[in-house]
Amino acid sequence: MKRDPGYYDYLPYNKRPRIEWPNGARVAFWVAPNIEFYELEPPKNPTRVPWPRPVPDVLAYSYRDYGNRAGFQRMLEAMERCGMRGSVSLNVALCEHHPEIIKACAERGWEFYSHGTYNTRYTFNMSEAQERALIQDSIDTIRKHTGQKLDGWLAPALSYTENTLHLVAEMGLTYVCDLFHDDQPGPVKVRQGRLTSVPYSLEMNDAISFTVNSVTPRHYADIIRRQFDRLYAEGEDSGTVMCIPLHPYLIGQPYRMKAFEEALAYITGHEKVWLATGREIAKHFDDRYYDAFAKASEPIHDF
Amino acid sequence: MISDDYLKYPKRRYGMDHDRYDWSILSKRKPVQWPGGARIALWVTVSLQWFPLDQQGKPFKPLGSLQTAYPDLRHYTLRDYGNRVGIFRIMKALGKYSIRASAPVNAAVAARYPSLVRDIASQGWELVGHGLDMDRLHYEGMPDEAAAIARSLETLRKFGKVRGWLSPAKSESHQTLDLLAAAGIDYVCDWVNDDMPYPMRAGGRTLHALPHSNDIDDATILLGMRHDEDELRDQWLDHFEVLYEEAATQGGRIMVLPLHSWAIGHPYRIGTLETVLARIMSRPGIWPATGGEILDAWKKAAA
Numbered sequence: 325m326k327r328d329p330g331y332y333d334y335l336p337y338n339k340r341p342r343i344e345w346p347n348g349a350r351v352a353f354w355v356a357p358n359i360e361f362y363e364l365e366p367p368k369n370p371t372r373v374p375w376p377r378p379v380p381d382v383l384a385y386s387y388r389d390y391g392n393r394a395g396f397q398r399m400l401e402a403m404e405r406c407g408m409r410g411s412v413s414l415n416v417a418l419c420e421h422h423p424e425i426i427k428a429c430a431e432r433g434w435e436f437y438s439h440g441t442y443n444t445r446y447t448f449n450m451s452e453a454q455e456r457a458l459i460q461d462s463i464d465t466i467r468k469h470t471g472q473k474l475d476g477w478l479a480p481a482l483s484y485t486e487n488t489l490h491l492v493a494e495m496g497l498t499y500v501c502d503l504f505h506d507d508q509p510g511p512v513k514v515r516q517g518r519l520t521s522v523p524y525s526l527e528m529n530d531a532i533s534f535t536v537n538s539v540t541p542r543h544y545a546d547i548i549r550r551q552f553d554r555l556y557a558e559g560e561d562s563g564t565v566m567c568i569p570l571h572p573y574l575i576g577q578p579y580r581m582k583a584f585e586e587a588l589a590y591i592t593g594h595e596k597v598w599l600a601t602g603r604e605i606a607k608h609f610d611d612r613y614y615d616a617f618a619k620a621s622e623p624i625h626d627f
Numbered sequence: 628m629i630s631d632d633y634l635k636y637p638k639r640r641y642g643m644d645h646d647r648y649d650w651s652i653l654s655k656r657k658p659v660q661w662p663g664g665a666r667i668a669l670w671v672t673v674s675l676q677w678f679p680l681d682q683q684g685k686p687f688k689p690l691g692s693l694q695t696a697y698p699d700l701r702h703y704t705l706r707d708y709g710n711r712v713g714i715f716r717i718m719k720a721l722g723k724y725s726i727r728a729s730a731p732v733n734a735a736v737a738a739r740y741p742s743l744v745r746d747i748a749s750q751g752w753e754l755v756g757h758g759l760d761m762d763r764l765h766y767e768g769m770p771d772e773a774a775a776i777a778r779s780l781e782t783l784r785k786f787g788k789v790r791g792w793l794s795p796a797k798s799e800s801h802q803t804l805d806l807l808a809a810a811g812i813d814y815v816c817d818w819v820n821d822d823m824p825y826p827m828r829a830g831g832r833t834l835h836a837l838p839h840s841n842d843i844d845d846a847t848i849l850l851g852m853r854h855d856e857d858e859l860r861d862q863w864l865d866h867f868e869v870l871y872e873e874a875a876t877q878g879g880r881i882m883v884l885p886l887h888s889w890a891i892g893h894p895y896r897i898g899t900l901e902t903v904l905a906r907i908m909s910r911p912g913i914w915p916a917t918g919g920e921i922l923d924a925w926k927k928a929a930a
Contacts (some may be wrong), residue, residue: 364645367633378686382817383797389643389820398660398869417639422653441636448628457634498781538852542861565636577842578873579866580745 326602330490330519333621341616343508345608349598350559351552352605353494353591356412356478356501356524357399358531359429361421362388363407372483374444388443392422395576400428402585406592411602413439413478413569416462419469426469433533435601436438436470436596437501438462441478447483455487459495472506475499475603484612486510487568492518499606507555507564509609511618520606522565527551529569534580541580546601552591559596565605566591641744647804648827648836656685658878659823659928665914666874667867668921669907671728672816672839673717674793678706678737678761682803686766689796690846691889706761706889709739713892718750720901726907726915728886731793731816734782741786748787753917755791756780756812767800776806776922790814791918797841805830814922816822822870822880822926835925837881844885847893849896858900863903871910879928883922 337482345352364385366374375381403410412429414436419426429436440447441461450458463474477492490501493514500512502523512519524584526532528551541545555564568588571609575584592599600608609617638644640772653796660669680703682693687920691706693699721728728751737744748754757781758765765772783789792807793816808829815827816839824835835855841847843866848859870880884903907913916924 361644363638364643369633372630376687377798380767380799382799386818386820387841393651393820394653394822417636420639420641421643422650423641424655441634446632451628451635452708454629454631454634461634488821495815512702538854540852540858540862541856541865542858577840577866578869579843579862581869582865 326430326486327626330594331512332505333513333618334625335510335617335621337507339620340508340562340573341560341613341620343609343613345563345598347598348596349556350563350596352389352563352565352598352600352608353552353567354600354602354605355403355408355410355563355568355570355588356413356602357410357572358478359418359425359572360388360391360415360439360443361397361418361464363442366442369446369448371448372446372481383429391573391576392418392573393424394429395572395574396425398576398578398581399568399570399572400432402581402588404432406588408588408592408599409434409601411437411476413437414466415439415441415443415480416465417441419465419478421490423469430470434442435472435476435603436466436472437476437478437602438466438474439478445478447488450485452487452491455485455491456495459491459497463495478502489519490515493519499602501602503548508562509565509605509613511614511621518609518610518614522602522606522609523567524569525567528567530574531569531571534574541583544580545583548584548587549590556594556596569578628759631641639836646828648825651820651825654877656823657929659916659925661879661928663914664912665909666879666882666912667871667914668879668924669722669913670881670914670918670921671726671886672755672883672918673714673728673730673886673888674757675710675714675730675732675736675888676706676757676761676795677710677733677739679735680739682762684762685753686764687796687798689761689798690851691761709887709889709892710736710743712745713888714747715898716892716894717886717888717900718747719902719907720897722750724865724899724904724915726904727751727917729752729753729755729791729918731755732783733760733795734779736792737782737786744783753791754783754787754789755793755869755918756789756807756815757784757793758795761795764796764798765794765800765803766798769800772800772802773806775858776810779789780810780812784834790922791816791819793839795901804834807895808832808834814918816918826923835922837922839883839885843883844887846890848888849890856896860899860903864906865881867907875913
């Protein structure tokens with residue numbers, strides 16, 4: 325095991341090249357719905373038990389299924405009313421299980437990036453060959469069902485090996501959502517290829533807010549507005565990134581929709597916001613700032 | 628290390644990864660007409676539960692369980708409070724609008740407090756099977772599940788007809804639905820993946836899932852999430868508003884209020900229920916109904 329993942333050098337927030345987003349925007353804002361498929365009876369994994377209760381955990385399973393049957397449509401319509409495209413964090417097997425959902429996203433010009441095959445298949449303990457096969461499955465499935473090139477990765481159920489980010493870079497992906505160390509994009513140090521870290525968020529994530537932190541729907545909306553206000557203000561000095569990661573089974577619950585849509589409309593109603601996708605943010609950063617950020621970073625020497 | 632079988636997906640196919648029910652998107656279904664053209668079928672459920680003092684907690688302890696070392700008089704009595712006192716506050720609050728609830732009743736409650744069950748049955752409430760007690764959970768490997776179901780229903784059916792079932796803690800084994808259908812159950816309340824009824828396959832028979840949300844259950848919000856009474860009110864009303872709006876374009880919806888006499892039935896909390904009922908019942912197009920009535924109307928409308 326390593327003491328440091330080794331993916332980035334130190335680059336303090338106050339000593340960076342200035343980021344300028346398109347059209348003078350202060351914040352690059354993106355919404356990342358996690359469109360997921362959880363299996364009722366996943367295979368056993370040596371590291372993680374998939375469900376809190378013994379299989380069949382009908383409560384936990386059906387709760388996730390709610391997102392696809394009911395919550396997705398509400399979330400989609402709310403985003404559409406706010407003029408917001410999604411960057412779908414996709415369990416790619418959903419292309420086979422629920423093609424109607426894929427079609428609805430594709431028709432609206434949403435991006436698809438990978439969140440593994442199923443959210444009940446964990447990367448922990450995979451060999452390099454197995455993990456390559458997992459990534460290749462995502463590349464192929466997303467290309468086949470959406471015509472899109474796979475650019476982004478968020479590890480399924482946030483499960484990793486030491487190889488994960490190296491392999492996604494080597495296999496041609498351009499950005500990852502798995503690093504939570506920053507409010508701006510940054511270079512990821514990988515063995516081969518070129519990889520950008522695009523700020524995703526656990527703080528703004530509905531799953532963390534509701535399931536871990538037990539916040540109320542209206543407080544979640546407040547959290548979103550406060551986060552945005554500060555990043556918008558700081559974005560005057562140098563462009564920031566704000567992501568709202570969603571789960572249709574959580575945000576799509578009727579009692580949560582109203583407050584969320586108001587918060588989303590608050591953000592998209594601002595003038596200097598770039599309503600972007602993960603891929604667009606990664607590309608803008610990679611084209612203009614990646615090298616300067618890498619150069620400005622201070623190497624880390626552990627004691 | 629992990630076997631290569633971990634990357635095989637035998638149920639990667641269109642629809643679900645099991646055969647219990649078909650994949651279907653809520654918003655794409657034929658709109659349902661409720662009796663009298665109502666927009667919302669208001670389904671209040673009041674669970675009457677008994678948590679034995681010698682709790683085993685197999686295979687897990689549901690919300691509301693005893694917590695201290697034996698004998699946990701404190702939680703035992705606090706839950707039993709619902710059967711002695713709390714239920715009568717709820718009864719009064721519902722009686723103001725002549726709302727008849729569906730009451731999932733542990734067989735232990737029916738056996739121990741027959742006058743209570745006679746009382747609710749005589750008011751036209753619907754009795755719903757709710758297992759033996761809150762420490763006899765249905766799970767894969769439950770000893771003699773068929774006998775437990777038979778005994779639960781036999782005990783409760785002495786007081787009236789029983790068509791519905793809510794498993795204690797919404798926990799099921801692989802066989803639960805098949806056994807319930809064979810025991811003459813028409814609908815189950817365990818699966819939280821929809822806002823409307825849908826058919827399920829159960830050992831050659833059909834039964835229906837009724838949407839009995841776990842999220843907006845009083846105990847989930849108050850004891851699980853630890854939100855206060857005003858936050859509970861906001862969530863119930865926000866939930867209602869979204870469903871009410873949706874019903875204008877997508878056909879009748881169901882608003883379920885899942886209550887526990889030991890949770891909402893306290894003096895300082897009952898006012899929240901009264902406020903919410905007053906707000907909902909002041910709107911046009913509200914049809915308060917029991918689960919059985921909702922299922923019958925839905926079947927008629929969906930036919």
